[in-house]
Amino acid sequence: MTNTIYIIPIEPIDQRYTKQWYDNIPVILKDRIAAENLDYSVVTIDGEDFAPEQRTEGAFLDFGATNVYKASQAVAVSKMFSNGQVKAGDKFLITDAWNFIITPIKYMSDLLDIPVEIHSIWHAGAYDPSDILGYKMSKPWPWLQEQAWYMCSDYNYYATESHRSMFLKNLKIEDTGRAVRSGQPHELIVQPLLDRQGVEKTNKVMWPHRYNDDKQPDIAEDLKADFDMVITQKMNLDKGEYYDEMATSKAIFSCALHENLGISVMEAVLTGAIPIVPDRCSYAEMYLPEFKYPTEWTESVDAYHKHRDDMVAFINDKINNYDEYKLLVKQQQQILIDNFLNSDIMVTKILGLTK
Numbered sequence: 001m002t003n004t005i006y007i008i009p010i011e012p013i014d015q016r017y018t019k020q021w022y023d024n025i026p027v028i029l030k031d032r033i034a035a036e037n038l039d040y041s042v043v044t045i046d047g048e049d050f051a052p053e054q055r056t057e058g059a060f061l062d063f064g065a066t067n068v069y070k071a072s073q074a075v076a077v078s079k080m081f082s083n084g085q086v087k088a089g090d091k092f093l094i095t096d097a098w099n100f101i102i103t104p105i106k107y108m109s110d111l112l113d114i115p116v117e118i119h120s121i122w123h124a125g126a127y128d129p130s131d132i133l134g135y136k137m138s139k140p141w142p143w144l145q146e147q148a149w150y151m152c153s154d155y156n157y158y159a160t161e162s163h164r165s166m167f168l169k170n171l172k173i174e175d176t177g178r179a180v181r182s183g184q185p186h187e188l189i190v191q192p193l194l195d196r197q198g199v200e201k202t203n204k205v206m207w208p209h210r211y212n213d214d215k216q217p218d219i220a221e222d223l224k225a226d227f228d229m230v231i232t233q234k235m236n237l238d239k240g241e242y243y244d245e246m247a248t249s250k251a252i253f254s255c256a257l258h259e260n261l262g263i264s265v266m267e268a269v270l271t272g273a274i275p276i277v278p279d280r281c282s283y284a285e286m287y288l289p290e291f292k293y294p295t296e297w298t299e300s301v302d303a304y305h306k307h308r309d310d311m312v313a314f315i316n317d318k319i320n321n322y323d324e325y326k327l328l329v330k331q332q333q334q335i336l337i338d339n340f341l342n343s344d345i346m347v348t349k350i351l352g353l354t355k
Contacts (some may be wrong), residue, residue, distance in 0.1 A: 003089045004288065005029060005350065006077070007044045010096035011069050014161035014239055017263050021095060024188040029093075032347050040351070047049050065315040074101045081108040081228040086116065092351060094120040097149055097156065097338060098133070106152040119350050120153040121184070122163070123260065127170040130214050130258035147171050150178065157346050158180040163260040185343035193270035194333070196247040201272065203319050206230040207242070208264035209256060219255045219304045226312050227319075229253075235268045247271040251315065251320050255298035257284060266336050275332065286340060288332055290325070 007313050009031075012022035022044070030044050042118045046067035092105055097120035109116045124131040126142035133142060150156055150173060161181045181235035204225070209215035211233040219307055223229050230245050237245065246252070251270035252275055259281040269275050277283040279293040291316050297307040306309065318325060 001087065001089075002039050002041055003091070004041045004043055005091045005093060006040065007088075008073055008077075008092060008094045008099065008101055009044060009046070010046070010099075011049055013061075013238070015242070017189075018095075018347060019239075020189055021185060022059065023093065025093070025185050027188065028343060029350070030349060032351060034351065036351065038351060045076050046186045047072050047076075052071065061294050067218055070099050070101055070130065072075075072182060073099075074104050077101060078104055078108065081114065083110060085232070086114055088115050089116075090147060091117040091119060093350060094118065094153070097122045097153070098125050098146075102149045103153050112153055114319065117155075117350075118153045119155045119157070119346075120149065121157045121346075122167060124258070126168075128258060128260070129170075132212070132214070141188075143171055147173065153178065155180055155349050157184075157349075159261040159340060162282040162287055163283055166260075170171070180345065182346040182349075183340045183342050183344070184263075186341040187343065189267070190270060190337055190341055193243070196243065197272040199247040199271070201250045201322065202228070202248050203275075204228045204230050205243070205251045205253050205315060205319070206232065206249040206252050206268060206273065208232050208246075209254065210267065211213055214256065214258040216255045216257060216298065217305075218255065218301050219298055222304070223253070223315070225314060243267070243271070249273050250319050251276050253315065254278065256281065256282070256306070257299075261340065262286070268333055269329060269336060272326075273321065273327060274329060278317060286336065288328060288335070290328055291332065312336060314350055 007025055009022050010018045012019040026042050026044060033040050036197050049069055052152055078225050084179050091198055094102055102118060102120060105116065106115065114271060124133065125146050126133040126137045127146055128134045158167060158179065158181055164179050164181050168179055181277065205219035205227045213218050220231055224292055230249060232242060232245065246268050249268065252263065252273045254265055254277045260283055265275050265277060275287055275291045277287055277292055278295045278298050281290040283292065296303055298304045
């Protein structure tokens with residue numbers, strides 16, 4: 001009997017990587033299934049995206065519309081359990097673990113005697129005090145919810161060890177093998193971005209983040225006095241235009257207080273930009289020492305102003321000596337490709353190829 005892997009996607013937003021995931025995760029799974037000669041079908045469960053352009057200010061999603069999307073996914077899956085479409089041995093890949101669909105899937109699996117596996121990818125949540133869920137939600141209910149979803153899932157995936165460790169520590173969970181440092185399914189964007197390296201670079205410095213307090217946009221705005229800062233969230237770019245700006249920038253700058261992976265910085269490095277990142281969050285384990293500045297320089301806007309001259313000198317060194325850093329950028333690209341921009345560990349777990 002052919003079993004099914006059901007993908008429960010996060011909303012596919014063109015300006016974010018979620019649209020790439022929506023398109024690429026099924027391809028990644030199907031390619032690996034074919035390569036291993038396995039017997040799985042792959043099905044995506046869409047939600048109702050009734051407000052695709054709507055966003056809560058400073059957030060990745062609209063906090064109202066996303067519940068419509070997730071609830072409609074839950075309705076669809078509940079009908080599939082009820083009509084016998086879901087079979088024992090099927091698997092669910094939840095591409096954003098902050099999705100209450102995990103609860104009814106586990107509920108129905110247990111009470112209808114249809115054992116399925118749940119694989120959940122964590123991005124951020126209330127367990128992270130610097131994330132919007134962490135500082136806006138009343139406590140402790142979201143922590144208890146996150147603990148429950150973690151326990152419902154057979155495997156929980158984290159792109160970096162920093163993220164995995166923070167999750168377990170802050171939620172006071174003793175890992176028994178459910179928490180996996182896995183990278184993320186970005187492998188299909190790697191070559192198209194590497195192909196952009198031939199574009200002529202200018203002295204632009206890109207700041208690619210959401211315009212929200214945890215990313216400290218005031219620091220990027222202040223640096224405009226010294227650099228040609230590209231603040232992408234104020235430019236209304238589509239994905240192609242965004243990559244065009246990225247490909248012509250010599251450097252990509254972050255001063256984020258909250259970062260569990262940082263896809264934008266990785267994308268920029270693939271196009272040949274020099275990363276300039278603080279030695280904190282997931283950046284600490286991901287980037288070579290030459291590209292990391294002391295975390296205290298930007299641990300707050302006030303701290304930045306105390307260390308502003310150091311920060312400016314650090315950025316100037318990278319821009320003015322761009323050619324001298326090319327070999328290190330190549331090394332950095334390979335580190336990201338091997339460890340963070342691929343989902344081999346995750347897909348191997350989903351397909352049951354390792355214990």
